[in-house]
Amino acid sequence: MRRLKYSIIIFGCLLCILLFPVGTTAAKRNTKVTTSNYQTLTEAKFNALFSAYVRKQLGKKGPDVSVYRVKVMGNGPIPAGKVTFQLLHKDQRGLERQVSITALVRVDGIEARKVRISGWVDVFDSVVCVSRNVKRGEILQEDDLYLSRKNISRLPSTTLTEIGKAIGLMAKHQIRAETPLKEWMLMRAPIVKRGDMVTILAKSGGLRVSVPGKILEKGYKGQLVQVQNTMSRKKIYAKVINDATVMVDF
Secondary structure (H helix, E strand, O other): OHHHHHHHHHHHHHHHHHHOOHHHHHHHHHHHHHHHOEEOOOHHHHHHHHHHHHHHHHOOOHHHEEEEEEEEEOOOOEEOOOEEEEEEOOOOOOOOEEEEEEEEEEEOOEEEEEEEEEEEEEEEEEEEEEOOOEOOOOEOOHHHEEEEEEEHHHOOOOEOOOHHHOOOEEEOOOEOOOOEOEHHHEEEOOOEOOOOEEEEEEEEOOEEEEEEEEEOOOEOOOOEEEEEEOOOOOEEEEEEEEOOEEEEEO
8 A cells, every 4th residue: 555655646746757857947038038138249349449549549550559368257147128338548657568448338328337348459560679789988970870760668668769869869878780779778968078279259249250279178069167278377268159169159
């Protein structure tokens, strides 16, 4: 009898499963509805947002900017609806080398998620290089310089990008050919130095007088230097006009 009783119970359970699958179907239907209320953004979408943002902020396009090793952190499901983004960059180091930004993801105008995007950014631009070996104390001329495209993300911020800013400057030490120039490598070249013979020019109204003089200290264009009138032996201060002339104003 006991064995018959167990058999009847088992048979009843099997019959319920076969004849009444309503609960299982309803559960599946509810799961499908819940899933349809959410959406997930791909990492490729955030990669594209990151790349476009960096290029726009730098004002560069195409091969001038290289973005790679991008990582997306905090991505996940968000409610269904219209998605908009606001990208924020709070790091004061700029948008070169290792860069991290925050993407505020909004759905129908309501903030749904904060996603952090980081990546490596290389920026390419023209920098000033020397075309020959330059000795210490040499003054750079235009023929000594040329522009070359370099990865400026891996160069100091003091690297020169305009040839005009290097012309006429003096090398502080020896510089090898093809070296990108940095500001600290150069200094203003003195136009006159101690012992140089110059013309001392004096003006007062319509009166103009010139006498020979001797420079007593090195000086730069526009700077006051001490000079000696070789006729009177008197020492005065005059402004350097060029390598052959100094001027005294009365």
